[in-house]
Amino acid sequence: MANDYYQILGVKRDVPQGDIDRAYRKLARKFHPDLNQDDQTAKEKFQEVQQAYEVLNDPEKRAMYDRFGSSLGATGPGPGAQPHPGGSSGFEFEQFFGQQGSGGEGFNGFADLFEQFNSPGGSRHRGRAARPRQGADLHHEVQVPFKTAILGGEVRLSVQRAGGNVENLSAKIPAGIEDRKKIRLRGQGEPAPPGGKPGDLLITVRVMEHRCFRRLGDHLEVEVPLTLAEAVLGGKIDVPTPWGAITLTVPAGSSSGKRLRVKDHGAPGSGEKRGDLFAVLSIVVPPEIDAHSAELIRQFADRNGADPRSELNW
Numbered sequence: 001m002a003n004d005y006y007q008i009l010g011v012k013r014d015v016p017q018g019d020i021d022r023a024y025r026k027l028a029r030k031f032h033p034d035l036n037q038d039d040q041t042a043k044e045k046f047q048e049v050q051q052a053y054e055v056l057n058d059p060e061k062r063a064m065y066d067r068f069g070s071s072l073g074a075t076g077p078g079p080g081a082q083p084h085p086g087g088s089s090g091f092e093f094e095q096f097f098g099q100q101g102s103g104g105e106g107f108n109g110f111a112d113l114f115e116q117f118n119s120p121g122g123s124r125h126r127g128r129a130a131r132p133r134q135g136a137d138l139h140h141e142v143q144v145p146f147k148t149a150i151l152g153g154e155v156r157l158s159v160q161r162a163g164g165n166v167e168n169l170s171a172k173i174p175a176g177i178e179d180r181k182k183i184r185l186r187g188q189g190e191p192a193p194p195g196g197k198p199g200d201l202l203i204t205v206r207v208m209e210h211r212c213f214r215r216l217g218d219h220l221e222v223e224v225p226l227t228l229a230e231a232v233l234g235g236k237i238d239v240p241t242p243w244g245a246i247t248l249t250v251p252a253g254s255s256s257g258k259r260l261r262v263k264d265h266g267a268p269g270s271g272e273k274r275g276d277l278f279a280v281l282s283i284v285v286p287p288e289i290d291a292h293s294a295e296l297i298r299q300f301a302d303r304n305g306a307d308p309r310s311e312l313n314w
Contacts (some may be wrong), residue, residue, distance in 0.1 A: 005052035005065060013066065017059065024053040027138050032087055033160050035141065043164065047080070050162040054136050102162070135192035135199035142171070142203055143183050146210035149177050150220075150242045159201065162190055171203055176218070178205040178267030218275030220266040225284045226250065241265045248279060256283045 006013050009023040022283070027049045055061045077188075086104035120172030143158050171183055182202050189199025202293050207215075213222045224239055234252030238245050243265055258281045266275025289297075 002081065003196065005056050006046050008052040009056065017057075017062075020053070020056050024049060024057070025139060028053075029141070031180075032139070032141075046160075047162055047164070050136060053225065055189075056117060056138075058133065095230075131251050133193050135190040138189045139189040140199045140201060140203050141206060143206045143208055144173055144177075145208050146213065146215075147242070148173050148213075149179075149205070150208040151175055152177075157203070159188075169201070176213075177205055177207070179204050179205070212246040215267060216278075218267045218269040218273075219278060220275065221278045224248075224279045225282050226256075228283060228285060231255065231281070231283045239279055242267075250281065254281050256281060 006015075006085065009020060009027065011019060013021050024122045029046040030048065031042050031049060031168075033046060036189050037292060055065050083247055132225050138161075139157060140157060140159055142155055144153070145154055147153075148155070154170055156168060156170050159169055161167060167183070171185060173183070173311055177183075185201040186205065187198045188201035191198050213220050215221075220242070222239070222241075224237065226237070230237065231254050232252065234250050234254065236247050236249055239248050239262075241262070246262060246263070246265065248260055251258075260281065262278040264274045264278040265277035268274050
């Protein structure tokens with residue numbers, strides 16, 4: 001990746017400020033080490049994206065970067081930079097700032113440049129304190145079981161910081177959260193310089209599929225197998241739900257596909273309201289039956305003649 005912050009984020013130099021955040025989010029997801037464990041270069045690319053975003057997302061830092069270019073290893077002004085007053089290139093950091101530090105210490109990067117210009121003795125903001133800077137937000141993705149998404153719970157996650165350190169955190173999953181929704185952990189993002197607030201951790205929740213249940217908005221749907229006798233004669237059956245097992249009454253003569261509604265046994269919605277549960281009946285026929293059973297079924301068909309395909313047409 002090029003050592004140009006605009007190129008790193010894949011945006012033009014005159015891009016609106018809001019597009020910088022969108023470009024960062026896209027690349028942070030693309031290169032996040034947790035999602036690219038087989039890519040040895042993902043960590044380096046992720047760190048470059050973080051560094052570019054920290055500069056370009058701040059209007060003051062961005063203006064300075066547009067003027068002076070990259071802070072490290074540069075020998076001249078960045079693209080579009082204006083010459084420095086007095087005929088200097090405006091980017092000879094050791095000459096311009098090298099004698100500013102105590103003990104003759106040289107320039108230590110873009111953060112030092114920014115601090116020089118915002119210090120009480122700086123040439124651009126004399127007498128005015130620097131605006132506190134906020135740490136960058138971090139983005140993470142976590143998979144949760146279907147049950148946890150419906151009932152709520154807690155998950156453990158490992159977050160990789162921009163410096164490469166991995167931190168183990170826990171996050172509460174609210175009951176009823178939907179797939180791709182985000183959870184914000186305030187203050188769990190990247191640390192800020194002294195006086196500033198740390199960024200936030202934004203967690204995208206991915207809900208795993210359930211073997212039997214599926215979600216339709218705030219409603220749940222489950223396919224309930226029935227025997228031939230239960231479908232023909234009706235009866236009572238037990239059905240599991242997130243809120244405990246219930247007993248359903250199956251009407252006599254029920255066919256596959258019939259839906260029985262159970263109020264308030266679906267997913268949590270807004271407030272304390274819950275959706276409904278729909279039990280979809282499905283008749284299950286034994287793969288093999290004995291000769292006597294087959295004869296009884298033939299007699300049943302003869303005595304209860306009906307054509308279920310009478311209205312089936314093209």
